[in-house]
Amino acid sequence: MIMSSLTDWHVDVLEYAQKCIYCGYCSLCPTYKELKWETNHPRGILEQIKLYFSEGTKENVKLEVSKTLFEAVFACTMCKACENICLVDIPLIKIWEQVRQESFKKGRWSPSMLSLYNKVKDTQNIFGLPPEERLIWAKLSGLVMTRRVKKKAPLAYFVGCQASYSGKMSEIAPSVVKILRKTKTNFTILGNDEWCCGSPIFLAGGYSVGKSFAKHNLDELKKLGVKRIVTACSGCYRAFKIVYPRVLGESWDFEVLHISELANELIQSGKLKLKKQIKEKVTFKDPCELVRHCGLIEAPRNVINSIPNVRFEELPSNKEEALCCGGGGLLKLNDSDLGNKVNSKLISEIKYSEADIVANGCPTCLDTIQAGVKKEGLDIEVIDIAELILRAMGEKK
Amino acid sequence: MTLKRNVRSRFVRFIGKKLREDRTTLQVYSRDMSDLPSLVSIFFKNIPDGVILASSVEDIQTIYSIANETKTPITQRAAGTAGLGGSVTYNGGLVVDTKGFEQKFFFDPLEQTVTINPSYVFSDLQRELKLQGLSLCSYPSSYHSATIGGWIAHGGHGIGSAQYGGALEQIVELEVVLPTGHLVKYTERDHISLFVGSHGTLGTITEVTLRVKFDIPLKHQGCTFDSPEELVKGLGEIATTFPHSVWFLNPKHVESFNETFGYNLPNRYVAIISKEVSFEEEEMEFNRLFNNAIRNAGGQILDRRYTEDIWKFRFRSLSMLKHCSDYVVSEVILPIESSDKYIRKLISKFKGNIHLEGEFISPTHYALLIYVLSEEKMSSLKKTLLNLKLFKLSLKSKKVKGYPYSTGLWFSGFYGQIYGKDELRRYKEFKKSVDPKNISNPGKVLSPKFRFFPIVSLKFVVKLASRFML
Numbered sequence A: 001m002i003m004s005s006l007t008d009w010h011v012d013v014l015e016y017a018q019k020c021i022y023c024g025y026c027s028l029c030p031t032y033k034e035l036k037w038e039t040n041h042p043r044g045i046l047e048q049i050k051l052y053f054s055e056g057t058k059e060n061v062k063l064e065v066s067k068t069l070f071e072a073v074f075a076c077t078m079c080k081a082c083e084n085i086c087l088v089d090i091p092l093i094k095i096w097e098q099v100r101q102e103s104f105k106k107g108r109w110s111p112s113m114l115s116l117y118n119k120v121k122d123t124q125n126i127f128g129l130p131p132e133e134r135l136i137w138a139k140l141s142g143l144v145m146t147r148r149v150k151k152k153a154p155l156a157y158f159v160g161c162q163a164s165y166s167g168k169m170s171e172i173a174p175s176v177v178k179i180l181r182k183t184k185t186n187f188t189i190l191g192n193d194e195w196c197c198g199s200p201i202f203l204a205g206g207y208s209v210g211k212s213f214a215k216h217n218l219d220e221l222k223k224l225g226v227k228r229i230v231t232a233c234s235g236c237y238r239a240f241k242i243v244y245p246r247v248l249g250e251s252w253d254f255e256v257l258h259i260s261e262l263a264n265e266l267i268q269s270g271k272l273k274l275k276k277q278i279k280e281k282v283t284f285k286d287p288c289e290l291v292r293h294c295g296l297i298e299a300p301r302n303v304i305n306s307i308p309n310v311r312f313e314e315l316p317s318n319k320e321e322a323l324c325c326g327g328g329g330l331l332k333l334n335d336s337d338l339g340n341k342v343n344s345k346l347i348s349e350i351k352y353s354e355a356d357i358v359a360n361g362c363p364t365c366l367d368t369i370q371a372g373v374k375k376e377g378l379d380i381e382v383i384d385i386a387e388l389i390l391r392a393m394g395e396k397k
Numbered sequence B: 001m002t003l004k005r006n007v008r009s010r011f012v013r014f015i016g017k018k019l020r021e022d023r024t025t026l027q028v029y030s031r032d033m034s035d036l037p038s039l040v041s042i043f044f045k046n047i048p049d050g051v052i053l054a055s056s057v058e059d060i061q062t063i064y065s066i067a068n069e070t071k072t073p074i075t076q077r078a079a080g081t082a083g084l085g086g087s088v089t090y091n092g093g094l095v096v097d098t099k100g101f102e103q104k105f106f107f108d109p110l111e112q113t114v115t116i117n118p119s120y121v122f123s124d125l126q127r128e129l130k131l132q133g134l135s136l137c138s139y140p141s142s143y144h145s146a147t148i149g150g151w152i153a154h155g156g157h158g159i160g161s162a163q164y165g166g167a168l169e170q171i172v173e174l175e176v177v178l179p180t181g182h183l184v185k186y187t188e189r190d191h192i193s194l195f196v197g198s199h200g201t202l203g204t205i206t207e208v209t210l211r212v213k214f215d216i217p218l219k220h221q222g223c224t225f226d227s228p229e230e231l232v233k234g235l236g237e238i239a240t241t242f243p244h245s246v247w248f249l250n251p252k253h254v255e256s257f258n259e260t261f262g263y264n265l266p267n268r269y270v271a272i273i274s275k276e277v278s279f280e281e282e283e284m285e286f287n288r289l290f291n292n293a294i295r296n297a298g299g300q301i302l303d304r305r306y307t308e309d310i311w312k313f314r315f316r317s318l319s320m321l322k323h324c325s326d327y328v329v330s331e332v333i334l335p336i337e338s339s340d341k342y343i344r345k346l347i348s349k350f351k352g353n354i355h356l357e358g359e360f361i362s363p364t365h366y367a368l369l370i371y372v373l374s375e376e377k378m379s380s381l382k383k384t385l386l387n388l389k390l391f392k393l394s395l396k397s398k399k400v401k402g403y404p405y406s407t408g409l410w411f412s413g414f415y416g417q418i419y420g421k422d423e424l425r426r427y428k429e430f431k432k433s434v435d436p437k438n439i440s441n442p443g444k445v446l447s448p449k450f451r452f453f454p455i456v457s458l459k460f461v462v463k464l465a466s467r468f469m470l
């Protein structure tokens, strides 16, 4: 089995930093827009990388630079807007991850970061809750999953930590399961053997633990003869699409689908029928991890547009230009005030769209948008696209 | 930390946490878009003594008040993309980052104007305008990063300038904090013109009212030419079609364009012409005029399937720099009429290894970006020499009535050549009256004294170096 090592994972951050042409296009960075110091500007971070990683930089200078450098990379939502607009194709996300790793190596993670890391490491979920309660969502929604857990099947539904444990996300997993059942799709779930996809760990810069999680999930899925994985979490989706192939190499040979992609496929094949009208005006917030990291654009739109007489309205910034919700890249953990500021820009776009329902495909977006909408006192429903599909199928929650 | 203690304590008292002096921040603010070799730093002290993230008119007034008292030079900086050193300190002092201003957007539908603060980035402003069915009249191709304030202070032009003019023509009202601390609003063109291209030397722009227009669709046409002579003739003909924008590349640049964006454009001079058309008859008329123009000039019309696509890359042409390890850039403004000789000269001086990109700034003139790319990382000395060579060649444009794009630091001392002697006189008088201590962006526009030998000007030293070092 070909697996990557930490060295393969690494890019030459200094070489890339030197490639920056300083055009400043990355000023669209949502957190730079709030903080406004050049030291938080992606190109300004590259300038600091040049100082920090250059050979011959004295330790005292490194220490000084590291203060602003580490702070800046942890103020990043990893929304990838900077990398997508970069004129000279600098792999900025990999660079930010690597600087985060450097901060871990130097023992400079914040206490909240360390606490998350330890929780995930010890309990294999981001909440630090008992692993044996991973199926609590099924219990609470009255679904019996025993016959699905760890059964041989071509498709696995990877639930993810947030949909498994969080009360706020309690509709996501049952909606996905009902879609799959209703369309007679043969699927399995890993149950208590599902481990966090490792996305938060990788985002934090923790390589080894993240890799052991990836390896565990790979082994479990292989045992069940799984060929395809579906998830309703954009973080898990990105991990499976982008991170796992980097970490696990060719052994990670699954087809990975977001629930909107699977639904779109089922609609095309006539297995899924959306027959119930949704009268409310609907908009879709593209999660950064789906749209910019993985290029998933059309599937959710096709699905929404398949709803009879749907009134679908794009947000002013949509598709690759979608605004960040402020929750990504562990920013919510590192600086929730900053996250809220970033979020407020998205909320004003949602307000402008005059939509009644905001659908999306990411539990983190769901959480932050719900909070932002509530704070603004807006009468807007925020739901996952799986819930919207279920509604349009005419199914009860 | 190099701010004197008394100066520092004054700023800290009134500006508080908006002032930063840590080594990292100072280093990060020590450059703009121009990636100059370290050798050049003998000419100036580009590392500031402090950086202030200003967020209001009051901040700017306070900064000027203390700067005047303590004779501290201040250098305004917006997005830092102008690339002529305008936002880099010449002799230390404070950088005042104007990106800290809160976003203000006031749209007047009757007057078709928009009032904004100077730190608005073009793409953000255009997005807001589009929601109202409106558009900017003209904008630089650094649309995704440049700010309105920086563009005005730099004396910018851009896409749409062929039809609507440059920064000056867009401004209805300009609010400025003068170095005296007075807040003034200017509506007269005579006054506004002083600030356009003044690089913050006359004060800090704090609010702008811009003319905007309906968002009229653009139609694009493309054509190719064989030689600089044919190109220049073609540009002259194209000007008679009253275009919105004319953008062209030389064959070397076309080669890079093809490589970067996966095209197969002919290895000739390629021009993309855009025009606002509201209805079909207008489009037919444009096509007719365009076809005639190209026929008269002896050019060839480019397959229309290409042109829409190429237009989409108008903000991305610097992507071709990803294929090289180093580069040097300069920019001049040339009259269409006589510029073929100059283009020939540039090509021969670099044995064809030169990339040229032009954009109309008016029906009679265009801006020409000149890039020299290198496959290897250049040594500091080599890069300095190449910069000097390009500097010298930029000045040579005078022979065909051309001039540097703007002054900033590198071309300080060339204001008269750009705007004329009368404007220079007016500029000097105004500068003297509002900034007698020369604290507002010193070293820019008018050539400063050379730091290590202050009886000669920097302009003199650079000119001398470009003559004798090459």
Ligand SMILES: Cc1cc2nc3c(=O)[nH]c(=O)nc-3n(C[C@H](O)[C@H](O)[C@H](O)COP(=O)(O)OP(=O)(O)OC[C@H]3O[C@@H](n4cnc5c(N)ncnc54)[C@H](O)[C@@H]3O)c2cc1C
Binding pocket: A022, A023, A024, B032, B033, B075, B076, B077, B078, B079, B080, B081, B082, B083, B085, B086, B087, B088, B098, B118, B139, B140, B141, B142, B143, B145, B146, B147, B148, B149, B150, B151, B152, B153, B154, B155, B156, B157, B158, B159, B199, B200, B201, B203, B204, B205, B206, B315, B318, B359, B408, B441, B444
């Ligand atoms: C990809 C690319 C394409 C470009 N295309 C064009 C183009 O088409 N046309 C064009 O004209 N330029 C172009 N430029 C150059 C540059 O982007 C523009 O001139 C831009 O408008 C400068 O704005 P800025 O915000 O970066 O200003 P800065 O570079 O930060 O500042 C420019 C000057 O203005 C002064 N200044 C900044 N803010 C203020 C203020 N509030 N009050 C007073 N003075 C101030 C600064 O001291 C400095 O002297 C391009 C650059 C790039 C990287």
